[in-house]
Each structure stands twice: as C-alpha cells, then as structure tokens.
Amino acid sequence: NAGVTxxxxxxxLKTGQSMTLLCAQDMxxxxxxxxxxxxxxxxxxxxxSVGEGTTAKGEVxxxxxxxxxxxxxxxxGLESAxxxxxSVYFCASSYEGARTGELFFGEGSRLTVL
Amino acid sequence: xxxxxxxxxxxxVFKGAPVELKxxxxxxxxxxxxxxxxxxxxxxxxxxxxxxRESIKGFTADLxxxxxxxxxxxxxxxEEDSAMYxxxxxxxxxxxxxTFGKGTxxxxxx
Numbered sequence: 001n002a003g004v005t006x007x008x009x010x011x012x013l014k015t016g017q018s019m020t021l022l023c024a025q026d027m028x029x030x031x032x033x034x035x036x037x038x039x040x041x042x043x044x045x046x047x048x049s050v051g052e053g054t055t056a057k058g059e060v061x062x063x064x065x066x067x068x069x070x071x072x073x074x075x076x077g078l079e080s081a082x083x084x085x086x087s088v089y090f091c092a093s094s095y096e097g098a099r100t101g102e103l104f105f106g107e108g109s110r111l112t113v114l
Numbered sequence: 115x116x117x118x119x120x121x122x123x124x125x126x127v128f129k130g131a132p133v134e135l136k137x138x139x140x141x142x143x144x145x146x147x148x149x150x151x152x153x154x155x156x157x158x159x160x161x162x163x164x165x166x167r168e169s170i171k172g173f174t175a176d177l178x179x180x181x182x183x184x185x186x187x188x189x190x191x192x193e194e195d196s197a198m199y200x201x202x203x204x205x206x207x208x209x210x211x212x213t214f215g216k217g218t219x220x221x222x223x224x
Contacts, residue, residue, distance in 0.1 A: 035214075042215055043200065044214075045210065045213075056210065058211070102160045103212060105159070
C-alpha cells in the first residue's frame with residue numbers, strides 16, 4: 001500500500017524555471033493538501049483541495065498554482081521559480097477535511113532554486 | 115486567524131527523565147488539537163489527538179482551554195523518542211487542513 005507518493009523527491013532549478021510536483025494517493029481520500037516546510041517555520045499550507053476539480057488557497061499561495069483533475073492526483077506548479085521557494089514540500093491527504101485530524105503525508109520533495 | 119506556538123526549537127533531556135513539549139494556541143472558536151511526530155527519515159505522522167484522550171508510546175497531552183495549551187508529556191524518555199514534534203490545530207468543522215506550530219526537536223541523550 002503506497003499511501004501518498006510524491007515525485008520527484010529532489011530537484012534543483014534555476015531562477016525563472018518552471019516545474020510541477022506530483023502527488024498521488026491511493027486511499028480514495030477526498031481532501032489533499034500541499035505544505036512547505038522551512039527551518040524554524042514549521043509547515044505552512046500552500047493550497048488545498050476538497051475534491052476533484054476544486055482547489056483553494058492556503059496560508060502561502062503566492063507563486064504557486066495547483067490542479068486536481070483526478071481525485072487521486074494533486075499537482076503543485078511553480079511557473080517561475082524563485083530562491084525563496086527553496087524548501088521541502090509535503091503533500092498530504094485525508095478523509096473529509098481531516099475530520100479525525102489525521103493527515104497522511106508523503107515523504108517530501110526537496111526543491112532547491114539557485 | 116488561528117495560531118500555534120511551540121516556544122522551544124530544541125529540547126534535550128537524558129534517557130529516563132521526564133519530557134514536556136509545550137504547545138500554546140490562539141483561536142476564537144473550539145479547536146481540535148493534535149501532536150504529530152517526524153522520526154529521522156520517516157514521514158510525518160499523527161501521534162495523538164486531544165479528543166481521544168489516549169496515551170500513545172507513553173505520551174499524553176491534555177487540552178487546557180483556560181491556558182490555551184496542549185503540552186505533550188512523557189514521564190520517562192526513551193532514546194527512540196528523539197524526533198521532531200509538531201503541535202497542530204484544526205478549526206471545528208474546518209476543511210482547510212491543520213495549522214502547525216514551528217516544531218520542537220527533541221533529543222534524548224543516553
């Protein structure tokens with residue numbers, strides 16, 4: 001049982017380049033989330049989705065776009081990467097908006113923007 | 115807006131000593147509080163939630179609404195408890211996930 005899978009796990013970009021992070025979950029969860037984790041900042045919510053075809057902004061959405069074309073996938077895009085977007089990105093999924101409080105996390109994707 | 119504060123970035127205790135990781139929150143409604151843990155090279159995972167009033171791996175946490183706190187405690191620390199610990203809050207009925215604190219790195223010394 002794979003749970004939540006993120007690809008790629010590591011990526012180095014130059015300023016201005018674009019890329020997409022893919023999150024896939026096989027638990028049939030409705031809700032999916034993208035967080036970024038920075039030293040001393042904890043996890044901050046970028047965007048989230050409450051179902052296929054719907055997305056919403058989180059705490060730090062600027063510079064990112066997302067899409068949820070299929071229930072099992074949640075894509076995070078950077079159109080023009082900036083050094084401030086160097087971070088570890090975590091995808092998570094849950095039943096019904098984390099009603100139980102349990103988010104299932106991926107292993108993380110480490111992005112470096114030079 | 116809700117906020118979760120973990121005042122200690124790093125906490126180091128000796129094996130067998132008691133552990134208390136502090137968590138304070140601010141939220142105008144009735145929150146749900148959780149502790150998540152991230153062991154080295156593992157995924158972030160749920161440790162415990164306040165509504166369950168459970169003890170997991172010897173850890174307990176009591177929600178104190180008067181002090182707006184949800185401190186995590188364990189009477190006797192073990193080396194395998196070394197990890198990053200995050201306190202998190204969910205707004206009652208909220209669909210937008212959890213708000214996390216900045217985390218506390220717990221190191222258990224032998």
